[in-house]
Amino acid sequence: MDMNEIKEIFFQECEEQLAELESGLLKLNDGDRDPETVNAVFRAVHSIKGGAGAFGLDDLVSFAHVFETTLDCVRSNRLEPNQDVLKVMLRSADVLADLTNAARDGGSVDEGRSRQLIKELEALANGELPQAAAEPAPKKAAAAPAPAPAPAATEEGFQPVAFSFDEFETSEEPTIEPSTYEIAFRPKSDLYAKGNDATLLLRDLSRLGEMSIHCNTDDLPPLDRMNPEAAYFAWKVSLKTDKGEDAIRSVFEFAEWDCELEVTLAGGDAGDAREELPMQPVPFDLSMLDEEPAAQAGADEEEDQAVARQREVRDAAVSAAETASNVVRMAQAATQAPGDGGRSASTSAAAQASASQQAASAATPTIRVDLDRVDRLINLVGELVINQAMLSQSVIENDTNGTSSINMGLEELQQLTREIQDSVMAIRAQPVKPVFQRMSRIVREIADMTGKSVRLVTEGENTEVDKTVIDKLAEPLTHMIRNAVDHGLETPEKRVAAGKNPEGTVRLTAKHRSGRIVIELADDGAGINREKVRQKAIDNDLIAADANLSDEEIDNLIFHAGFSTADKISDISGRGVGMDVVKRSIQALGGRINISSKPGHGSVFTMSLPLTLAVLDGMVVTVANQTLVVPLTAIVETLQPEASAIHSFGASQRLISIRNSFCPLVDVGRILNFRASQANPVDGVALLVESEGGGQRALMVDAIQGQRQVVIKSLEANYTHVPGIAAATILGDGRVALILDVDAIVAASRGQSLKPEMSLAAAG
């Protein structure tokens, strides 16, 4: 694994941490005061800082450090996380995300913004906390922009100081008179699950000075009640060191959330600590056992094995404690004489680390898989489905009685392949949460820009949908959110005047409904101003001045290209490329979008999208001896036209009357140039379709073969985009069938020629 791969993993983890950070901050914003939430937020920033330090990403480190310092004030209850504080923090989280992205992709960040936020964060930390500078800064913070003034620096300037290199290593640490600390340390089982190890911590402690360790085994249950993955021991360490309490705490830097830790000066209020840890320290003899030093995890395994024999319980437990202390002893030896002892200590430490890492990875139920691999698997399964269909078909053709065992086997195979297909599709399914989370940032930014006060409520974030759909969802959703905040919601003054809460609410929900995902975006703003929309449409020549439109039709006008009601074109929205682009991209995903609006109460946009882009429900039809697939989502109804319902209109147009309304008839075979003249509609079937413009068309096909789920295959991969055709698929007989692009066909029937640039982007 080279450095770049490790870095890539770091950035992936950063993304997760940033998501964690944001959701934690939002929880705090909603009034959650659970210390665990604060800790989670702190941890996220801390991990990013730690990783960034390892890769030398100084900008990221310095910003994260300031952020972390402020968060630490919150964590230690020195700073109340009120709305104002959280606003700064949320913006800082945004900047942190930008910095991370910049570090990954090499882009630039708004330096002014991050500097401003650093100031604000520092002000927060300092304002409430005069001695914030004395804040225990973790070691990595040494890379922070303001280097800690060296203790020796005086006003006179340069002053020669004699030093040895041994001292130099610790010169940045404050020098404190050696004093004895009592450290009470009780790991939780999480500590081991996260790959940490009490032994390693104790060994690190031992490097700080002289120490003696007592292990408390009182909590060790009888063997039959012992959980091999639980932690039962606690340690009491008395350490004589000149490094100070901060150094001791920094040993536990990555473990402090997973253990109970009490550090007190001996002779101070050590009594308190003892009370807090209800245990009787038993001194244990380091020289009692000379076994192979094993990891605490390994000790747990030992305990596990010992289950068989009750009488070995105590021994095993003692040996567990002792092996742990054994390592400590070895480590001490290593610090004293760095030689053989040092090597063996480090090898045993490495062994422990790997053992506990295994335990940790077993605890996490997820793995990272390259998306390409999943896609290849999906392709293969698609082929398996096709092959299975071909096989079934040829067996049916050759075996008419249908009773043979081959047939039964085939049926089972069919069931299996379907299950495999479903499971593979489920691998790509992801919760919409990341997209929704991104939206909260957009809401914040636009609210800041427009001076509106907005609350984003999200529901159903865990609704799962194919990753490609998620990826393509972000852009239209961003547009819509911008519109909702910019146009939908009123200014606070207007809201108060209308008797509403000055804070507007935008509600984003996702749910599954009949094999599709439905995403709803609702605002409680003023709703669509139909008069204004209508006037704008007339001004822009979209409708005739005397057009008689229903409310619904007026609402749908906002999806027209080149339509914008914003009186002033703002930075955020209103360039007239908003909603039509949204509608087009939703449709390119095989989805639909609807709007419903109530004046004074707000608007609701409802998007319905397929769960996956890899398969499609289609109607298989025949046109001029060619087999075509029409996406089922486009079809409103099918009907068998009667001669009396067909009316000629002009030279070549024909209309079909359906329940007393006339609908243009489109011969698919003619449009696609599969035949020279129009077919007789009475011989075929009409598919009533709804297209982009909202208008209905009756598509004439020769016959309907049936309804089928088909696997979408790209035509562009080896050929080129074909107007009127969205993609291809492979049918049971192994032949390629084309999937119709209904919108392009309808557009072509309006007299627009079927040119590549006219048609919609093909699926996928």
Added chain:
Amino acid sequence: MTNAAKNLTTGGRELIAFRVGDQEFCVDIMSVREIRGWTPATAMPHAPPYMLGVINLRGAVLPIVDFSARLGMKPSEPTVRHVIIVAQVKSQVVGLLVDAVSDILTVADSDIQPTPDIASDFERTFARGVLAIEGRMICLVELDSVFPSEEREAA
């Protein structure tokens, strides 16, 4: 075998020769993925006449060009005896319908003669050169110009 080895060291190349009508052509073997029998293709709307349609190649959609029609000769009437040369052209995989594959040739670069001057511009775009093999004339085909990307976009 020794001949092939010799050719490799002297920069020789292997070519696949095929027959269309009464003429012989060849393409570089490195661009050929496989050779398979003809299966009925699904017609594409608004495609040029030489574009026979697409077939299913193990789950991928493979466009088929009638080589004879592409050269402006008589369109072939595909039968099961026709073969499709599946070739890689830039990033795409395409099929070329020909009458039959006749030979695998190993030639040196120096064996390839420049396209004679008398040929019209149209033929010249397809031919990278000609080879004289045992009294036959074989035309080395430039696959890129058989499937020019601009032309297919305009199609």
